[in-house]
Amino acid sequence: MSARVHAAGLGVRFDFDRQQRVVSPTLRRLRRRGATLWGLHDVDLDVGPGEGVALIGPSGSGKTSLLRAIAGILPADAGALEVRHRVGSMLAVEGGLLGALTGRENARSLCVLAGLTPAQARSGATELSERSRLGTAFDRPVATYSEGMRARLGFAIAESAQPDVLVLDEIFEALDHEYRQVVEEHARDLRARGGIVLVAGHDHEALGRICERAVALRDGRIVADGPFAEVVSAYRGGA
Amino acid sequence: MRHGTLRRSRDVLLALALSDFRVRYGRGRLRIVKWLLDPVAALGVYLLLVALVLDRPGAAPGLSIACAVVPFQLVMMTAVNALRCIESRRTILLNLAIPRGLLPLASTVTESLAFATALLMPFAMMAIYGVPLTVSVLWLIPALAITILLAAAIAYPAALLGLWLPELSTFFVSVVRALFFLAPGLVAYDTISGDGRGLLPINPLTGLFETYRAALFYGRAPAAWELLVPTGAALLILALTVPIFRREQPHLAKIVTGGR
Numbered sequence: 291m292s293a294r295v296h297a298a299g300l301g302v303r304f305d306f307d308r309q310q311r312v313v314s315p316t317l318r319r320l321r322r323r324g325a326t327l328w329g330l331h332d333v334d335l336d337v338g339p340g341e342g343v344a345l346i347g348p349s350g351s352g353k354t355s356l357l358r359a360i361a362g363i364l365p366a367d368a369g370a371l372e373v374r375h376r377v378g379s380m381l382a383v384e385g386g387l388l389g390a391l392t393g394r395e396n397a398r399s400l401c402v403l404a405g406l407t408p409a410q411a412r413s414g415a416t417e418l419s420e421r422s423r424l425g426t427a428f429d430r431p432v433a434t435y436s437e438g439m440r441a442r443l444g445f446a447i448a449e450s451a452q453p454d455v456l457v458l459d460e461i462f463e464a465l466d467h468e469y470r471q472v473v474e475e476h477a478r479d480l481r482a483r484g485g486i487v488l489v490a491g492h493d494h495e496a497l498g499r500i501c502e503r504a505v506a507l508r509d510g511r512i513v514a515d516g517p518f519a520e521v522v523s524a525y526r527g528g529a
Numbered sequence: 530m531r532h533g534t535l536r537r538s539r540d541v542l543l544a545l546a547l548s549d550f551r552v553r554y555g556r557g558r559l560r561i562v563k564w565l566l567d568p569v570a571a572l573g574v575y576l577l578l579v580a581l582v583l584d585r586p587g588a589a590p591g592l593s594i595a596c597a598v599v600p601f602q603l604v605m606m607t608a609v610n611a612l613r614c615i616e617s618r619r620t621i622l623l624n625l626a627i628p629r630g631l632l633p634l635a636s637t638v639t640e641s642l643a644f645a646t647a648l649l650m651p652f653a654m655m656a657i658y659g660v661p662l663t664v665s666v667l668w669l670i671p672a673l674a675i676t677i678l679l680a681a682a683i684a685y686p687a688a689l690l691g692l693w694l695p696e697l698s699t700f701f702v703s704v705v706r707a708l709f710f711l712a713p714g715l716v717a718y719d720t721i722s723g724d725g726r727g728l729l730p731i732n733p734l735t736g737l738f739e740t741y742r743a744a745l746f747y748g749r750a751p752a753a754w755e756l757l758v759p760t761g762a763a764l765l766i767l768a769l770t771v772p773i774f775r776r777e778q779p780h781l782a783k784i785v786t787g788g789r
Contacts, residue, residue, distance in 0.1 A: 306782060314693075314784060352695055382620065384620045387625035390551065390552045395548065399548040403545070403625050
């Protein structure tokens with residue numbers, strides 16, 4: 291495994307119309323233009339095999355946009371982004387879950403969307419049920435789940451695609467103490483195998499347990515990048 | 530396109546369609562009831578309108594109407610589904626990098642699955658009116674293919690409209706519904722007279738409805754234009770809208786985030 295994330299001058303732009311709705315480039319040409327906001331601006335980041343990087347910063351600083359760009363969800367409007375090998379993502383507690391479907395149905399569907407074959411998704415459902423520790427709730431509609439149960443299922447699905455790069459956004463906040471340990475163990479195990487873990491959130495204590503490096507963002511730009519304790523300390527001092 | 534890419538696209542398409550199908554149509558016995566009731570209700574309304582309210586003459590009006598209502602149901606339901614195909618998968622789009630160009634096609638597959646039971650309606654009507662089954666029923670195969678192609682063609686502009694101007698969704702549905710009434714939906718093409726008759730074949734639904742009638746009602750091969758007009762219209766719409774949707778699809782997540 292030689293996972294790598296490399297961003298050079300990365301920018302992600304949001305164009306708004308005059309009603310403050312985000313518009314696509316095609317629609318931007320047809321409508322009278324409103325404001326333009328760079329969600330990410332001139333981001334340089336290099337993450338190598340075995341690294342765990344925490345993204346910290348105030349809400350709206352660009353953490354989620356950076357993770358979404360790395361996961362291939364948002365396109366790069368400026369600069370270049372290279373992500374080597376398979377990405378597993380959990381970028382919201384819902385994690386792509388559909389409330390009307392059961393945990394099992396969601397798992398089968400999302401595992402296929404994440405890159406498994408339908409046969410792999412079917413055969414892996416029982417193991418995924420055990421890993422999520424949902425018990426009989428696995429066959430109940432997800433709409434009946436608590437936030438923590440959704441986070442467990444979402445994480446188990448993200449893990450089942452056996453990613454080389456795992457990106458997690460603010461999931462610790464939704465998890466109970468017991469399952470946090472499971473996530474932390476998985477993250478450490480992935481790093482030990484040469485994978486990459488990128489995780490954003492406000493629970494710095496939890497982030498510090500799986501990341502030795504931190505990147506601080508503000509207004510879509512990287513303002514600090516270095517050892518976790520130093521960056522967090524500087525961020526807290528300056529926040 | 531490589532075999533692996535095609536297989537992956539097929540897997541993603543089915544995963545999207547099946548999950549959407551479960552969300553929209555539920556599960557268990559109630560789903561079957563809903564499947565059966567949808568086309569029966571639509572057919573029943575038009576049948577009452579033609580046979581009782583308008584008192585139009587003609588043989589086997591139920592079968593004639595079923596030949597129009599059944600394919601129209603697929604086109605209409607696909608349009609409605611596709612209008613929300615991006616918003617309804619918001620959580621997926623914001624969490625996974627999936628082949629987003631398949632979303633309108635997934636709407637077509639979902640509604641095609643639901644459409645399967647509606648196909649029983651024309652055969653039920655044939656039995657009720659004593660219309661014999663002939664070898665022309667084989668024309669139902671190209672008719673079905675054209676219906677699905679036309680539904681897929683409507684799905685792409687519908688998805689774009691739902692993305693760009695969601696406030697015009699109701700207007701779009703009204704336009705599609707108007708196409709039904711501007712085609713020989715309630716009465717067969719042969720029974721229509723007047724100045725407007727010559728213009729009806731321009732509407733792709735005219736050829737589609739008449740193809741079903743040829744296969745199931747008249748027991749003959751459909752005329753060439755009845756097959757070619759809807760096929761050509763579908764291909765033209767796809768040629769115009771698929772490239773636009775492909776250009777838009779990298780930005781779908783950006784739009785559904787609302788810039789947050």
